[in-house]
Amino acid sequence: MNLNAAATDAASQANAFPPKSFIDVKGVRTAYHDLGNGPETIVFIYGGNFGGADASSSASVWSINAVPLSEHFRVVVPDKLGQGYTDVPLRDEDYTMTAVVAHIADFIREMKLPPVHIVGHSRGGFASARVAMQFPELVRSLTIVSSGTLSPGVGTNEVTLANPPFQPGTRECARWVYENYCYKPHVVTEDWIDVVMDVLSQEGYRRGVRKMVDEKLGTRLFLPDLARYKRETLAWINEGRLQRPTQIVWGFNDRTVVAERGVEMFNMVSAHERRTSLNIINEAGHFVYREHPERFNALLANFVNLYSARG
Amino acid sequence: MTRLKNNHASIAGTQTHFLTGGKGDGPALVLLHGGSPGLSPFCGGTHLWGGILSELAKSRRLIVPDLLGSGETGPAPEALTIDAMAAHVIALIEAEGGGRVHLLGHDLGGLVALWIAITAPQLLASLTIVASNAASPTGDGVENLSLISPPAPLWSADSQAWAYDRLSYSHHHIDAALIEASVAAAARDGHSAYAKPDAAPSDSDVFTSIMRTKSRFFRIAREEGVQVPTQIIWAKNDPLVSVDHGVWLYRIIAAKQRAAHFHLINRSGSFPFREQPDEFLRMLLAFQDGLKAEAA
Numbered sequence: 001m002n003l004n005a006a007a008t009d010a011a012s013q014a015n016a017f018p019p020k021s022f023i024d025v026k027g028v029r030t031a032y033h034d035l036g037n038g039p040e041t042i043v044f045i046y047g048g049n050f051g052g053a054d055a056s057s058s059a060s061v062w063s064i065n066a067v068p069l070s071e072h073f074r075v076v077v078p079d080k081l082g083q084g085y086t087d088v089p090l091r092d093e094d095y096t097m098t099a100v101v102a103h104i105a106d107f108i109r110e111m112k113l114p115p116v117h118i119v120g121h122s123r124g125g126f127a128s129a130r131v132a133m134q135f136p137e138l139v140r141s142l143t144i145v146s147s148g149t150l151s152p153g154v155g156t157n158e159v160t161l162a163n164p165p166f167q168p169g170t171r172e173c174a175r176w177v178y179e180n181y182c183y184k185p186h187v188v189t190e191d192w193i194d195v196v197m198d199v200l201s202q203e204g205y206r207r208g209v210r211k212m213v214d215e216k217l218g219t220r221l222f223l224p225d226l227a228r229y230k231r232e233t234l235a236w237i238n239e240g241r242l243q244r245p246t247q248i249v250w251g252f253n254d255r256t257v258v259a260e261r262g263v264e265m266f267n268m269v270s271a272h273e274r275r276t277s278l279n280i281i282n283e284a285g286h287f288v289y290r291e292h293p294e295r296f297n298a299l300l301a302n303f304v305n306l307y308s309a310r311g
Numbered sequence: 312m313t314r315l316k317n318n319h320a321s322i323a324g325t326q327t328h329f330l331t332g333g334k335g336d337g338p339a340l341v342l343l344h345g346g347s348p349g350l351s352p353f354c355g356g357t358h359l360w361g362g363i364l365s366e367l368a369k370s371r372r373l374i375v376p377d378l379l380g381s382g383e384t385g386p387a388p389e390a391l392t393i394d395a396m397a398a399h400v401i402a403l404i405e406a407e408g409g410g411r412v413h414l415l416g417h418d419l420g421g422l423v424a425l426w427i428a429i430t431a432p433q434l435l436a437s438l439t440i441v442a443s444n445a446a447s448p449t450g451d452g453v454e455n456l457s458l459i460s461p462p463a464p465l466w467s468a469d470s471q472a473w474a475y476d477r478l479s480y481s482h483h484h485i486d487a488a489l490i491e492a493s494v495a496a497a498a499r500d501g502h503s504a505y506a507k508p509d510a511a512p513s514d515s516d517v518f519t520s521i522m523r524t525k526s527r528f529f530r531i532a533r534e535e536g537v538q539v540p541t542q543i544i545w546a547k548n549d550p551l552v553s554v555d556h557g558v559w560l561y562r563i564i565a566a567k568q569r570a571a572h573f574h575l576i577n578r579s580g581s582f583p584f585r586e587q588p589d590e591f592l593r594m595l596l597a598f599q600d601g602l603k604a605e606a607a
Binding site: 305 | 561
């Protein structure tokens with residue numbers, strides 16, 4: 001067996017990822033990728049938040065999932081507020097997860113998408129679950145992938161990734177971060193890091209870093225607001241407000257948010273929503289959809305088919 | 312609805328009943344039902360699968376036997392052990408499989424399937440273990456009282472309906488077809504050979520063999536591990552075996568097997584393929600489809 005097969009396939013799939021388009025979402029120039037056709041629409045929401053100086057996610061992290069799935073479904077992958085190639089928040093007070101969630105909902109409305117199958121990873125899993133509860137008319141099903149932000153227990157992201165041994169903003173630093181997120185370092189391909197480095201070099205993105213780090217909006221606003229917002233969101237789940245089919249997908253070897261967090265999240269959601277499932281995949285870290293794209297894609301395709309519109 | 316064909320043939324020296332049918336160009340799917348002959352208060356057999364067989368037949372070639380001592384299959388030629396049950400299924404796969412097969416086992420069938428994966432991995436494309444108290448670690452488990460007060464007589468229609476009810480999250484899947492087939496199975500040679508209501512479970516060969524096979528499995532898991540891609544499908548509300556047991560079975564296998572999945576189904580007792588068939592189907596087939604895409 002060719003152990004580098006996944007990485008090689010990843011590179012060719014990434015090349016088939018279409019170029020980004022832009023749409024105005026309430027004054028925020030928003031980048032997105034739009035692939036495929038079909039009555040069912042999948043929207044991928046990646047992790048992280050604006051102002052990350054060590055590494056940065058963007059829409060192309062989903063390239064090896066979006067391209068094959070677009071053979072059966074429409075797949076839309078936006079860049080979140082202040083990440084990738086989307087503008088940073090217009091006002092200082094919008095450096096919050098609240099504003100990120102509102103931006104995703106506004107994006108789905110502006111794109112005039114039918115109720116979507118929203119798939120959120122990490123911080124994006126939190127935002128997606130929040131969209132599913134606050135704007136249920138926009139969502140047909142929810143997939144949460146390895147989300148410490150949404151899980152009630154202790155996430156260990158800060159522990160695993162504390163103080164990279166490289167200068168923040170360098171290629172070595174970004175590679176170190178993603179390699180430590182993953183189970184096998186070889187899945188962190190050069191083209192993955194190329195996009196990360198391009199995003200980090202964007203003037204808009206750097207403005208977000210200055211706001212979050214130099215002007216301390218991260219510690220003064222973003223984190224305390226997220227803590228309050230998370231308390232409310234977990235209470236909403238425990239009140240049974242999450243009323244869409246929900247599958248939870250976890251990498252068994254994720255050191256930043258261990259598999260037990262996935263089981264706890266299943267227990268919390270499944271108490272109120274029958275159509276809840278948990279799926280744990282071995283030899284996968286935080287980016288299970290990049291480490292085992294074929295099996296992740298098959299799981300997602302069958303989930304979307306099961307919970308597609310019946311008219 | 313796809314009709315499966317009933318077959319009767321001598322397999323490894325025992326008159327055996329098995330269903331075949333379905334279409335698909337991938338490996339055949341072999342399903343091993345649950346229920347321990349003489350020990351379970353319900354009579355296992357192909358009838359346990361219910362409506363899921365016709366769903367699976369749309370995209371898979373199926374081979375669905377009555378195991379030794381169950382349904383319309385006769386008793387084992389010698390002692391009823393996990394090894395004897397595995398040898399019987401291996402002979403069936405060799406006769407009917409047409410190459411590697413996807414093997415799935417529920418309950419006791421889960422342990423038989425696991426033992427085949429260990430002793431004859433060359434026959435399998437994948438292994439699926441479903442809600443199997445027999446395959447997961449026992450530990451110093453607290454006594455399980457789920458089935459202590461069955462109505463008499465054992466294996467009557469009322470008694471078997473009671474058992475299915477006790478083991479389910481919701482009783483709605485328990486239909487007349489299930490009860491009628493279970494009662495019919497109770498009258499056959501296979502069941503009769505092991506139905507000894509007054510004997511202690513520990514006198515049963517199959518009971519002793521379950522414990523012995525688990526122990527052999529744990530040693531092998533420590534050493535070379537399970538050599539075929541494996542998924543564990545568990546049910547949130549199974550009265551016989553906890554989610555923790557399922558996760559531990561998964562841990563043991565995932566330590567050595569790269570392609571290992573754990574799936575948990577909500578609002579289901581011991582029969583997730585009957586209680587939540589849609590979720591069960593999409594997980595089962597996604598694993599096989601994913602492996603196929605990965606190999607391409």
